Amino acid sequence: MALPFLPGNSFNKQLGKERFHKSQHFDYSNGVPMLVGSEKPGIGGELLVGQKIKAKYSVYPKGQGSDSPSWVAFDKQALCFEAYFQEAVPEARDETYRIRKCNIFFFLEDDTIQVVEPEYKNSGIPQGTLIRRHRIPLPPPDDDQFYNISHFNLNQQMVLYSRTFTVTSCDSFTRNFLTKLGVHLNDPTTVPDDPYSNLREQKNMKPLRPYERRDTLKQFLDHDRKVLRFYCFWDATESTFGDPRELILHYYLADDTIEIREVITPNSGRDSIPKFLRRSKLPKHPAAQVKQPGQTAERTVLNVFSSPNQGKCFILDSIKVRPVSPPQTHRHDNK
Structure with a gap:
């Protein structure tokens, strides 16, 4: 007999199912409680039973190493990969593209990625x-997911924000870590040559008159107030009324200068002088004739000037023209 269609008397179709348990969508991953239910929500935002989602973070094998969470066990640890990317140069005469090398750091504690390009002097492009450092999403259509440790390998391409990076090699720590995880690493590859860099090397682009700056600040800061002391004497017995004279030689490490003081004993009959040789640079092989400034230098000084930005500088001759030495006269004795 059919029940009348009245409130409270209608047949409930859910009474026929056998399982009445509440589906579980939460679990522990690497020691951290997180959602591990289904991948796609159902109607009304409910999670569909029986569908498992991919891990949003890197999953490491259990039973190996520490049982602490990844953000504790891998604190301050990062994988380092060497990579490069090709950048187009649209409006240039000597180059159409350039190869830029960089390092990709993958931090194990939170799956963040940082890309750093080594800085080259006078490159003319922003580097660094x-x-x-942050989590980088995968390229479309998987832009709802993020890069993890399973996406890294050698000799492969990675798209980071519409820029294609080619991973060439890695360091020893990264290789050992990925090998222990069971990742089969590809063979490392080489970085292609940059055509513009090769062009500059072929042309040997060097300035004809380079600016050279002699910086003595480091020597002054490292060896300031450091003096070497030597006790010596001057044998003047060959001269008239000559006798050995005691001297003290001071060598200043800050600027390579030499100072000589004479030791005068009381009642010696000699006038006391403050210094036997004032503090100055002493030539090792002095010339018989005093030469003009610049003739004894290794390079020919063309001009000397000072600038508030560059300090005191001088222009040297790139051809390295030495002054012509005067002809030597030979003396012949007539016998």
Whole structure:
């Protein structure tokens, strides 16, 4: 007999199912409680039973190493990969593209990635940190997921924010870590040559008159107030009324200068002088004739000037023209 269609008397179709348990969508991953239910939500935002989602963070094998969470066990540890990317140069005469080398750091504690390009002097392009440290999403259509440790390998391409990076090699720590995880690493590859850099090397682009600056500040800061003392004497017995004279030689490490003081004993009959040789640079092989400034230098000084930005500088002759030495006269004795 059918029940009347009245409130409270209608047949409940859910009474026919056998399992009435509440589906579990939460679990521990690497010691951290997180959602591990289904990948796609159902109607009304409910999670569909029987569908497992991919891990949003890197999953490391259990039973090996510490049981602490990844953000504790791998604190301040990062994988380092060497990579490069090709950048187009649209409006240039000598180059159409350039090869830029960089390092990709993958931090194990939170799956963050940082891309750093080593700085080269006078490159003319902004270098340093190209991508700051954060989690980077995968390229479309998987832009709802993020890069983890399973996406890294050698000799492969990675798209980071529409820029294609080619991973060439890695350091020893990264190789050992990935090998212990069971990752089969590819063979490392080489970085292609930059055509513009090769062009500059072929042309040997060097300035004809380079600016050279002699910086003595480091020597002064390292060896200031450091003096070497030597006790010596001057044998003047060959001269008239000559006798050995005691001297003290001071060698200043800050600027390579030499000072000589004479030791005068009381009642010696000699006038006391403050210094036997004032503090100055002493030539090792003095010339018989005093030469003009610049003739004894290794390079020919063309001009000397001072600038508030560069300090005191001088222009040298790139051809390294030495002054012509005067002809030597030979003396012949007639016998």
